[in-house]
Amino acid sequence: MAKTDDPNPDSHPQGGTVPGTDGDRRAQLVDAAVDHVAAHGIADVSLRRLGAAIGVSHRMLIHYFGSKEQLLVEIVRTSERRRRELLSQLRLEPGLSSVEAARRLWHRLTDPGLAGQERLFFELCGQALRGRPEAVPVLDGLVSDWLEPLVAAETAAGADPVSARNRARFGLATVRGLLLDLLATGDRAGVDAALEEFLRLYYGPE
Amino acid sequence: MAKTDDPNPDSHPQGGTVPGTDGDRRAQLVDAAVDHVAAHGIADVSLRRLGAAIGVSHRMLIHYFGSKEQLLVEIVRTSERRRRELLSQLRLEPGLSSVEAARRLWHRLTDPGLAGQERLFFELCGQALRGRPEAVPVLDGLVSDWLEPLVAAETAAGADPVSARNRARFGLATVRGLLLDLLATGDRAGVDAALEEFLRLYYGPE
DNA sequence: TCGCGAGTGTACCGAGTGGTACATGCCGGA
DNA sequence: TCCGGCATGTACCACTCGGTACACTCGCGA
Known part of the structure; x- marks a missing residue:
């Protein structure tokens, strides 16, 4: 019944505010992703191209974020947070x-x-x-x-x-x-x- | 050597300002395309979906416009023209x-x-x-x-x-x-x- | 030393893409 | 009546996509 191979598959840790070891890598990836997207646009980004640009395989992006959709959500959220920080300055x-x-x-x-x-x-x-x-x-x-x-x-x-x-x-x-x-x-x-x-x-x- | 089957293949008539029988169909298609794009966005449009929406096969869009790229150019140009007409009013x-x-x-x-x-x-x-x-x-x-x-x-x-x-x-x-x-x-x-x-x-x- | 689990790469899948080859139907002129 | 050219549909190709299965390599606790 399970769609994936692993009974506890690709947990794509919710990182978020948690600065643990998981969240570190996740936050680092999303930061790099935002940088890339700010430089090259978000419209036609693909997991493979984005992964190649920031040095991971597209497999890893799925692993950490669950799906492209959720990665994009995270990118937008982080970009919004940066804008907000700029505003607060x-x-x-x-x-x-x-x-x-x-x-x-x-x-x-x-x-x-x-x-x-x-x-x-x-x-x-x-x-x-x-x-x-x-x-x-x-x-x-x-x-x-x-x-x-x-x-x-x-x-x-x-x-x-x-x-x-x-x-x-x-x-x-x-x-x-x-x-x-x-x-x-x-x-x-x-x-x-x-x-x-x-x-x-x-x-x-x- | 020829990449296509026909020595005079898919002429995708340049229609444009010419109101001939060719340009008629072409202009009609691009008008419908602009309407659809204005309603549903241009970012992730595909020839198949667009064709289905305006009642032709994607084959016909290639036939009349040569490529997706040129169709998009035409759509943008027509949309610009509409905007300009609005301005002139x-x-x-x-x-x-x-x-x-x-x-x-x-x-x-x-x-x-x-x-x-x-x-x-x-x-x-x-x-x-x-x-x-x-x-x-x-x-x-x-x-x-x-x-x-x-x-x-x-x-x-x-x-x-x-x-x-x-x-x-x-x-x-x-x-x-x-x-x-x-x-x-x-x-x-x-x-x-x-x-x-x-x-x-x-x-x-x- | 062993084993186990997390992290990662590679190969693969089905779906959808732009674009092409070819067949078919239609219409106007000879 | 036939025929040639145009419009159109269908099937196909190579490619890329998001996502999955599985193999592999580490580091760490027992």
């Missing part, structure tokens, strides 16, 4: 004016070293909008994750709650759109100039 | 204030009937950023196509050329970001409110 430095804080945030977001991660983000958006199951979780945090700190910043700057939320959502959309523009055109100067135009309107001329 | 009606024109444009863009097309657009963006060859042309028109009419509108409203370009690029990015927000969250009211916030800042309170 973007705490506002107290002495800074809002516009200057926004400017620094933009420059951190557009660091060329993050380009792969950003491209992966947009790629996952596209797939998530199509309902590809492992990518759908991206949609959940797409707006809400970023809205919360932005709204907090707006209210701290004295906006009433409703207008704070609207302003935050508007600002997030603009930054996203400019990021896509930058990735698509590579026109750093042009996009930076458009951002300055945005900042001037958003935070007033001063 | 969005002429400013003379008697309208700028803000009201922008509001109408937004409502047309977010027509639920266009959701499939918009999703396809973002899906293609994701693939194009990865360098998938048939999707790359999307990147070319991504900014420039829209910038031109927007810049024209800005200069007509009295902005100097440099600021017109920056404003247009900024506005385009915001609308794109809000569109992605809407597709991802479905929160029509929230996104509309954010758009109103944008319009208030962009065109002044008046």
Whole structure:
């Protein structure tokens, strides 16, 4: 009856938060997988190619993750976690004016070293909008994750709650759109100039 | 030497602009293909599934387009053409204030009937950023196509050329970001409110 | 020293892919 | 009436895919 050869087959340890010996290898593999996927895309990845790229056989990926589907889920989850960590680093430095804080945030977001991660983000958006199951979780945090700190910043700057939320959502959309523009055109100067135009309107001329 | 059986094999007529009997069938097929792809995604389409969905055998798709690759190119091109036609319909009606024109444009863009097309657009963006060859042309028109009419509108409203370009690029990015927000969250009211916030800042309170 | 279990590689399977070869049916002109 | 060319279907090919079966090699406890 058993579909596999082993009565306790390929346990693909749930690693996750456990830093045990199992989870080590698992976490190491998923980290390498995310790096590869950020560099080469996730759309047409295959277990064999991915395995060859990160130095294991596709058999091992099945062993550790159970199936390709679960490996992709893990990759998306880890990529989301990285993005979240990036977001948490973007705490506002107290002495800074809002516009200057926004400017620094933009420059951190557009660091060329993050380009792969950003491209992966947009790629996952596209797939998530199509309902590809492992990518759908991206949609959940797409707006809400970023809205919360932005709204907090707006209210701290004295906006009433409703207008704070609207302003935050508007600002997030603009930054996203400019990021896509930058990735698509590579026109750093042009996009930076458009951002300055945005900042001037958003935070007033001063 | 010939790889195919026929000395004049599967001519996959270049149809294109020619409305002859060949191009008719070809154009009809590519139209149906775009519809299907807009509804079900382009990422994992196969000739067999696509053929079954639009009522031909995969053999016929190869016959008319030569290869899957060329069919995808044709699909992207046609989808781009549709988008361009949509854009050309969005002429400013003379008697309208700028803000009201922008509001109408937004409502047309977010027509639920266009959701499939918009999703396809973002899906293609994701693939194009990865360098998938048939999707790359999307990147070319991504900014420039829209910038031109927007810049024209800005200069007509009295902005100097440099600021017109920056404003247009900024506005385009915001609308794109809000569109992605809407597709991802479905929160029509929230996104509309954010758009109103944008319009208030962009065109002044008046 | 033995054995056992975890980790790993290799070979394989069925399914699905893009693409090809060939047969068949159909229609218009001689 | 016949015939040639086009459209289309069916069967097939080589290949890759995700996933499985099994053999092998270690290290470690008894």
